[in-house]
Amino acid sequence: MARHVQGSGRTAGNGGRSAARSAARSAAAAADWNDIISQPEPSASRRSGGRRGHRPERKRHTGRNVVLTILLILVVLAAVGGFLGLRFYKQALEVKDHETKAVQAVTALADLSSIKDTQSLNSAIAEAKTHTSAAKTITDGALWKAASLVPVYGDDVKTVRGMTGVMDAMVGEALPSLSNNVATLMNANLSAGDSQLNLKPLQDVRTSFSKTNQLVQQQKQTLDALPQPHVGMVKSAYEQSRSQFDTIAEKIDQIDNSLQFLPKFLGSEGNRNYLLMAQTTSESRSSGGLVGSLGSMTTANGKITMGDFHPNTEFNLKGVLTDEETNVFSELEVTTDPRNAPVLPNFPHVAEILNKTWQASPYAGQVDGVIAVDPVFIQQMVKINGSIKLPDGRVLTGDNTAEFMLNTIYKEIPEAQQNDYFEYIVSTAISQMFANMNTSKLMQVANSMGDLASNRHLYMYSFHADEAKNFQGAGLAKGTPSSEENPELGLYVTEMKTSKMTWYIHRKTTITRQECNADGSQTYHVRVAFTNTVPSSDVKSEYEYIVGKNDHYGPMGTAHDAMLFYAPKGGSISNFTTNADEKPSQTTIDGETAWLSKTNISPGSTVSYEFDVKTSTKAKSDLKLDQTPMGWMDPGVTYDTAACAIKQ
Incomplete structure (x- = not known):
């Protein structure tokens, strides 16, 4: 890096000595800022005082991380920008200052579920927009356009300009659109009483949120298409910001897909009947775990009604699996035992198999889809919706539910009672999901579902072709x-x-x-x-x-x-x-x-x-x-x- 700075200094317009001093000042500033960025998070006893003074605690927030990587790129470019003189360096610092203030303004957006009113949300976006616009105005200037034509480092400047533009578009277009969607939900009554969800607000924001998603995906494409930087640190920061933006885009896309199918899934256009499969992942199967029992669930205009669970002895896989499938797992009783259906990693196929076994049982009837959950999913829902008190007096929380269901139950609860415990826990947790619904709770549930589905703790599959695409788009029915x-x-x-x-x-x-x-x-x-x-x-x-x-x-x-x-x-x-x-x-x-x-x-x-x-x-x-x-x-x-x- 130092060699690049020195080489550029010799060609500066004001002579080698002046340019070298400018480059040295730039490099020193970059090193100092890099020290700040790379410092580890201070412990509670060190968060105030110290030679740099008090700094607000940094939060893990993908949007903020993207901006920080932009700042790092700008300062690195300032360090190698001695060949463009002091003016470029000063402008880079101005851009850094604007983006820092933009970060501070949108820090409150780190957790949308904690936002209490849209006025503060819009105020934060407006303040951030002032700074991102100012930064973009600078990087759109003649000096930066000229710098983008410089051999080798020109691509780095183009990338920084592009990333600054992406942030300005996100703050100016995507975040206001998201704010409007949040406002719609905040001003609505999401609970219809008696553990029933009011579906109309979700239907009202579907089209608008889809447009928000399109804006985000467009900016992702813009970011992906920027030139590959040449300077190692710039290159690394660009790849990091792309990865972080991918996470944001994927999350928004998952929520969009969820909003498209959720009202129908919850019976907005007529009752829906689902098979409910509780998996025991302490006895792993490819797509989850051993199936303890099969239950049923009905949705009607946002109301969920849990049906009965039935033991595996009432079902049979005979004639459902192919010879090829059974040969791979020949040691298991996969030819007959429905508990072993998840040995196949392709969940849509597992759902079809379970539907066939259900239709061959005394409970045959209309099945619109299959839902599979495991104890980790149940624990996350308990963490959001509140603890579950079991009949024996013990209390399951957001910290101990998975371990109880996967290990403790087999040590402390008689085998004859274990299925009853599982059924009670699963039924209670799912019933509580939509009880007393509000915007904060809805966002927490939606935010958790994406991660749970991507890690195969939750599956939701529809046999309706027009909905299956959205289920797959939201990652809720993973295959190979x-x-x-x-x-x-x-x-x-x-x-x-x-x-x-x-x-x-x-x-x-x-x-x-x-x-x-x-x-x-x-x-x-x-x-x-x-x-x-x-x-x-x-x-x-x-x-x-x-x-x-x-x-x-x-x-x-x-x-x-x-x-x-x-x-x-x-x-x-x-x-x-x-x-x-x-x-x-x-x-x-x-x-x-x-x-x-x-x-x-x-x-x-x-x-x-x-x-x-x-x-x-x-x-x-x-x-x-x-x-x-x-x-x-x-x-x-x-x-x-x-x-x-x-x-x-």
Whole structure:
């Protein structure tokens, strides 16, 4: 970096000595600002005082992070901008100052569910707009246009100008539109009483929110199309801001899709009947977990009515699965036992299978879709909607619900009563979701549903073709990797031993980009580690239902897992190395090729897989992992994309 500054200084119009002083001042300012940006978050005892004085606590907010990366880029450009003289440097600092004040103005937008009135929301947007407009006016000036023509660094200037424009458009167009939608919901009564949701406000904002989403997606496309920077720090900051903006755009798109289907889903145009599947992810299956029982749920004009749950013994999978599907999981009773339907990672197919088993049962009738939830979903809803008091007096909260349902219940509740507990918890949590609804609660639920669905803790699938697209668009009915432009690696795990051992298997994945190939594809190296954390205190005969028997798989506390690895659509997996009992080999399931490995994981041990992944030549975004859910929200995935940038 210093070499670039010195080289530019020699060609400055006022002579080498003056330009060198200017460049030195620029570099010093950049270094000082970079120190501030990169400082770790101060502890509570250090948030005031210190040589820099009091600074407001930074919040994790994607919009704010995007602006901070823009500021970092501007200061870096000021440091290398000695060749344009002091005027460019001063303008860069002015832009930095405007964007900083814009950040401060919109900090209140970090959590829309906490906003109490639209007046403060609009006031914050107006103040931010004043500063983003001023910053854009500067970067639209003749000096910046001239700088964008400079060889090498010109692309960096163009990128900064483009990013400043994106922020101005977001504050000037997207946020006001979002504010109007929030105002509509805030001024409406979302509760119709008796645990019924008033659907009209949701229907009123659908068209408007769709336009908001279009604005956001357009700005995402603008950001993606900007030139690739040359300066390493600028390049890194640009990639970071693109990643953060992708998160914003994806979230808005999910909410938009949800608003399009939610009224119909809740019976705005006639009653809807759904199968409700509660999955026990402590006994993992590819798309979730063992199905404890099947229930029913009816919606009518925003009112939810829970039906009865029925044990698995009343259903049969016979004749539903293909030979190909049953051969992959031959150790399990997948040919007859409906609890094992989720061994298939493609949830739309699982939904079809469960509907067929329902129609072959005494409860046959109209089914409009299938909903599947797991204890992590239930815990998030309890956190939002309030605790659940069980018949035995214990209280489930937003912190202990998942562990109770996935582990504690098997230790402390007699087996004959466990299904009753599950049914009571699931029914109560879902009934509470729409009771006493208000804007804050609705936003919390909507915000949680996106993350829960993307990590496969929640599925919602409709058999109505006109709605299925929106369900898929909101990520509520995930299948196997299907997009070449947005590549995913599929990792799906099934516990083959009768136990609840998945609760103890902690999965950690690292995905490292190694190369951006000339044909447009990218190459990644992936490491997946499965660690058996079962404590010795739990490996005892009275917990046999949890830790399994001593059998041919191994002693109590040994997990026996089948792993399916799916390459991204249009891509490939190669170069496996592993300490597993069985090295991955190719298999076919539902017409798709996957890699299959089965292995034992004994107490305290770690089984790992390492391999290379190549994406399609059409890939436009970073490789992501789609995987079987664990018993907590953290997916345990680390991404490293610093090696190179995807070419647009």
